[in-house]
Amino acid sequence: MVTIHKTNIEKAYDTAKMKAKQIHHPVLLSIVEEVDAVDPLSFYYGGSSFHGERFLWKDRDHTITLAGLGAAHILSTNEKKERFFTVENEWKRFIDRSVVVTGQKWAGTGPLLFGGFSFDPLNDNGPEWRHFSTGSFQLPAFMLTKTGKTNYLTTNVICHPEEDESIFHERIRMKEELLANARKTIIPERPHWLGTRDVLPEEWKDSVQSVVNRLQQGEMDKVVLARKCEVSFDKKVSSDFVLDNLWKQQPDSFVFSFEREESCFIGATPERLVKKTGEEILSTCLAGSIARGDTLLNDEKLGEELLEDEKNRYEHQLVVDSIQQALNPFCDKLSIPPSPQLMKLKDIQHLYTPVIGQASEHTSLLNLVEKLHPTPALGGVPRDKALYVIRQEEEMDRGLYAGPIGWIDAYGNGEYAVALRSGLLQGEKAYLYAGCGIVADSEAESEFKETQMKFRPMLRALGGTVHD
Secondary structure (H helix, E strand, O other): OEEEOOOOHHHHHHHHHHHHHHHOOOEEEEEEEEEOOOOHHHHHHHOHHHOOOEEEEEOOOOOOEEEEEEEEEEEEEOOOOOHHHHHHHHHHHHHHOOEEEOOOOOOOOOOEEEEEEOOOOOOOOOHHHOOOOOEEEEEEEEEEEEEOOEEEEEEEEEEOOOOOHHHHHHHHHHHHHHHHHOOOOOOOOOOOEEEEEEOOHHHHHHHHHHHHHHHHOOOOOEEEEEEEEEEEEOOOOOHHHHHHHHHHHOOOOEEEEEEEOOEEEEEEEOOEEEEEEOOEEEEEEEEEEEEOOOOHHHHHHHHHHHHHOHHHHHHHHHHHHHHHHHHHHHEEEEEOOOOOEEEEOOOEEEEEEEEEEEEOOOOOHHHHHHHHOOOOOOOEEOHHHHHHHHHHHOOOOOOOOOOEEEEEEOOOOEEEEEOOOEEEEEOOEEEEEEEEEEOOOOOHHHHHHHHHHHHHHHHHHOOOOOOO
């Protein structure tokens, strides 16, 4: 990777084109500029001409927001066993021959790969997930990065050895047009909600009981079972209005939208899988949940009940132990509090334990993602046995649901969340997914009600009525 500091953009284009001629291969030119304040949602909406090639990411801590338009490059794999390795190798090879124009190597700017990995690459593919692979990623043509009060715009251009320079100048002109569009007021169009239905609810409850029987026989400690519901509309559902609702309704969650062709995977998840900034590693143990109370007193009472509940504390400790075991080999230091605290969201509260580590030299973010996914909060314990049971019992493809979704930049920084509280928009339908941890004393009806509670954020974002 060649980094050019504050130089003439035309000269950088010439450098990239010359390099492409020398290596007989296209070269990425990535230009980072600081711009005046731009609203990320407006930037996303204003790029409607890139429908099917847009993404948005807002982290839980309000430190960074990314909005990408267009696909300068698609990195996709259907590998089943080497998908993390394949994506990492391809990304390294791609950025090694790039030319980057920037002031400094700001995290989340310049060449950046956004996307996700499916939950289980060994499961049979569901038809609704046809636009996504076991690893689906996008380098945006244009990307807004908002960190605090500072805004950066990255323009990514693939330079071919013999291309006409007018293509490059058209890309620069388009950048100005997108920034102008982002300053217009756009109100997302909302389709009419027709109805919702649970997919095979009784069969799912039977699966829960089947898993409980196996757990009581000592086959495993825990299995996470998920189910889906289907929402119908009178016309095609756009990610714009759903994203607008999630942004307003879930301020303390990771909010994401990832369009591929005629589909969009979208959600607001509370759970970080792993974040890497320089050598610092952050992860989250999130397992064990209960509803919010209708009054402050009731809410505190429910929170205390969760903190003292033996089943939920056991489920949570399985996650803590698993994440500690996964991160230990990659960290020189690891800090984990001895007891969980409460994470309170709009509809639900969870047991939560933060994990902070100091990465060993040469530790890569995608390597950490591979080691952590799926945590016991998403798969079960032991992992391989639990995944085998999930394939037998769930009878559906989770696709990207409960998989890692997020970003990695050219400097090794990035963050992946666990794609919970999410759904797939496709045509006039939305498919929503929710799961819960099954242990030996679980009850099918109680677990079903827990998934109903976990559907609420997406049902509300889709404009439906949510009943308590």
